[in-house]
Amino acid sequence: MSGTVILLFGATGDLAKRKLFPAIYSMYREGKLGENFAVIGLARRPRTNEQFRQDVLESIQEFGRYKSVGDTDWTSFAERFNYMPLDINDVNGFRQLRVLVEELDGKYETGGNRLFYLALAPDLFGSVSFNLRDGGLLDTKGYHRLVIEKPFGYDLESAEKLNAQLRQVFEEKDIYRIDHYLGKEMVQNIEFVRFANAFFEPLWNNKFIANVQITLSETVGVEERGGYYDKSGALRDMAQNHMLQMLTMIAMEPPSRLHPEDIRDEKVKVLRSLRGFASAEDVRENVVRGQYGEGELKGKPLPGYRSEPNVNPASATETFFAARVFVDNFRWAGVPFYVRTGKRLPVKTTEIVIEFKNVPDNVYLSRKHSLEPNLLVFRINPMEGIYFKMNAKQPGSEGVLVPVALDFCQSCVVGINTPEAYERLIHDASRGDSTYFTRWDEVAHAWQFVDQIADAWTKLGSEDLAFYPAGSWGPKRAQELLENDGFKWWPVNGQHEGEVHWETTTSAAKPEANVLA
Numbered sequence: 001m002s003g004t005v006i007l008l009f010g011a012t013g014d015l016a017k018r019k020l021f022p023a024i025y026s027m028y029r030e031g032k033l034g035e036n037f038a039v040i041g042l043a044r045r046p047r048t049n050e051q052f053r054q055d056v057l058e059s060i061q062e063f064g065r066y067k068s069v070g071d072t073d074w075t076s077f078a079e080r081f082n083y084m085p086l087d088i089n090d091v092n093g094f095r096q097l098r099v100l101v102e103e104l105d106g107k108y109e110t111g112g113n114r115l116f117y118l119a120l121a122p123d124l125f126g127s128v129s130f131n132l133r134d135g136g137l138l139d140t141k142g143y144h145r146l147v148i149e150k151p152f153g154y155d156l157e158s159a160e161k162l163n164a165q166l167r168q169v170f171e172e173k174d175i176y177r178i179d180h181y182l183g184k185e186m187v188q189n190i191e192f193v194r195f196a197n198a199f200f201e202p203l204w205n206n207k208f209i210a211n212v213q214i215t216l217s218e219t220v221g222v223e224e225r226g227g228y229y230d231k232s233g234a235l236r237d238m239a240q241n242h243m244l245q246m247l248t249m250i251a252m253e254p255p256s257r258l259h260p261e262d263i264r265d266e267k268v269k270v271l272r273s274l275r276g277f278a279s280a281e282d283v284r285e286n287v288v289r290g291q292y293g294e295g296e297l298k299g300k301p302l303p304g305y306r307s308e309p310n311v312n313p314a315s316a317t318e319t320f321f322a323a324r325v326f327v328d329n330f331r332w333a334g335v336p337f338y339v340r341t342g343k344r345l346p347v348k349t350t351e352i353v354i355e356f357k358n359v360p361d362n363v364y365l366s367r368k369h370s371l372e373p374n375l376l377v378f379r380i381n382p383m384e385g386i387y388f389k390m391n392a393k394q395p396g397s398e399g400v401l402v403p404v405a406l407d408f409c410q411s412c413v414v415g416i417n418t419p420e421a422y423e424r425l426i427h428d429a430s431r432g433d434s435t436y437f438t439r440w441d442e443v444a445h446a447w448q449f450v451d452q453i454a455d456a457w458t459k460l461g462s463e464d465l466a467f468y469p470a471g472s473w474g475p476k477r478a479q480e481l482l483e484n485d486g487f488k489w490w491p492v493n494g495q496h497e498g499e500v501h502w503e504t505t506t507s508a509a510k511p512e513a514n515v516l517a
């Protein structure tokens with residue numbers, strides 16, 4: 001790959017420490033960065049190069065995939081890391097930065113290529129872009145790519161303003177909007193499983209699929225991010241981005257070519273086809289919002305959301321969001337997509353369940369047994385794999401039908417060697433592949449959809465906000481959303497002990513584990 005200088009804004013922050021330094025190191029270890037690269041850490045607080053390198057080392061040792069760093073390896077990696085104190089609002093600082101970048105550009109032969117990674121609060125994105133331009137950092141022959149973190153705005157209006165600022169300096173093709181879910185192995189795998197298997201694609205439509213269920217559940221509360229989260233809530237924090245992105249991957253048409261723009265064109269068509277809400281009442285019927293109160297998880301008592309640090313004690317912010325969503329196009333007409341996400345739920349998991357319709361009135365079987373529907377499950381996070389539930393005769397029985405699970409546990413096979421989402425995304429940005437980044441029109445359509453819900457909530461006040469005990473599966477209405485349609489949420493990893501057997505990679509290894517009780 002061609003060389004690059006990575007300018008990491010927000011280098012003293014949480015994201016840099018937990019995700020970005022370890023990702024850069026893993027990429028280096030695996031040869032994905034080559035030798036022609038350097039990193040400049042930027043933030044206001046003073047650090048020497050040595051202190052900064054020590055921060056990087058500690059972050060790798062605590063959070064990295066490769067926790068042990070060999071001496072030779074480390075020296076050659078660490079010497080590429082430089083730190084410069086800089087206030088985003090000070091254009092003179094950017095002029096000094098230019099001198100440092102040019103020096104490193106020459107030393108590591110990076111060809112004028114620059115990757116600006118903004119691990120910063122979004123209200124600083126505009127200033128950074130203007131000062132990069134005014135400080136002369138874009139005056140080189142090489143590429144100038146801007147990688148930005150979520151949230152991209154608070155609503156459509158603020159996102160448009162932000163985008164307009166960025167576009168005064170950068171072209172759309174050079175803006176890489178991160179949605180780290182798109183960097184997850186199994187999210188990327190959705191299109192391969194869908195489009196590379198003869199037995200799925202023909203069934204992938206409203207004739208054969210009864211519903212789709214997307215769950216992103218977290219056991220954590222808001223941790224130290226109460227200040228941010230209380231203004232955001234589950235709808236903006238998870239649904240506007242990760243959840244809708246996964247929905248597009250499930251619902252999109254096959255792209256004509258595996259070109260980033262073709263794939264993103266198909267995704268945006270799905271977002272455009274999302275059925276809007278006719279009124280606040282319509283939102284109340286199809287959307288559930290909740291907030292966790294006191295509760296317990298695994299015997300440990302947990303405080304309610306309103307008692308979390310930096311949260312308004314009378315907050316009406318939702319920590320749980322569920323909805324019934326429709327994609328109004330030929331393929332998906334009438335198929336409900338049920339989505340839910342929340343903090344302080346019983347398990348940490350992200351799963352997508354495709355529930356197939358039952359076989360048409362199978363006279364022989366349905367008279368004697370109640371058939372379970374076939375399920376295809378993408379296990380995204382934290383374990384990765386694919387699970388397929390089908391019906392078969394119980395071995396040795398007189399025609400007793402049992403559900404059996406074909407369970408491919410990918411993480412059991414590749415373990416910790418799966419690259420982290422941030423590794424993939426930084427690697428992709430450095431080689432100019434924007435497939436798994438969100439294009440502006442995707443972001444805009446996602447906000448348009450989400451704004452309708454947020455506006456309805458403003459109209460409704462907090463009358464439909466339901467409280468749920470920390471450690472439970474959210475408000476009862478989230479169950480009713482499906483029950484009223486004759487469905488139920490399927491168990492997700494860990495919800496029912498004994499149903500899913502992660503330690504089993506093949507049925508030969510442990511045959512009984514593949515038969516559901």
Ligand SMILES: NC(=O)C1=CN([C@@H]2O[C@H](COP(=O)(O)OP(=O)(O)OC[C@H]3O[C@@H](n4cnc5c(N)ncnc54)[C@H](OP(=O)(O)O)[C@@H]3O)[C@@H](O)[C@H]2O)C=CC1
Nearest residue numbers: 010011012013014015043044045087088119120121149150
């Ligand atoms: N942390 C996470 O897991 C995730 C974070 N994100 C997003 O990533 C971004 C960064 O998050 P996070 O690392 O948690 O935030 P932090 O608050 O931990 O870090 C913010 C960084 O910005 C720097 N900074 C703030 N103001 C200025 C300024 N005026 N000039 C220069 N530097 C400044 C701070 O350094 P200093 O104070 O030294 O100036 C610090 O390095 C946010 O947009 C967040 O929403 C997205 C997904 C997950």
Ligand SMILES: O=C1O[C@H](COP(=O)(O)O)[C@@H](O)[C@H](O)[C@H]1O
Nearest residue numbers: 150180218220237238242350381
């Ligand atoms: O973007 C975010 O994602 C995390 C969950 O990410 P995961 O990879 O651990 O599933 C979430 O906790 C956070 O609130 C949100 O901002």
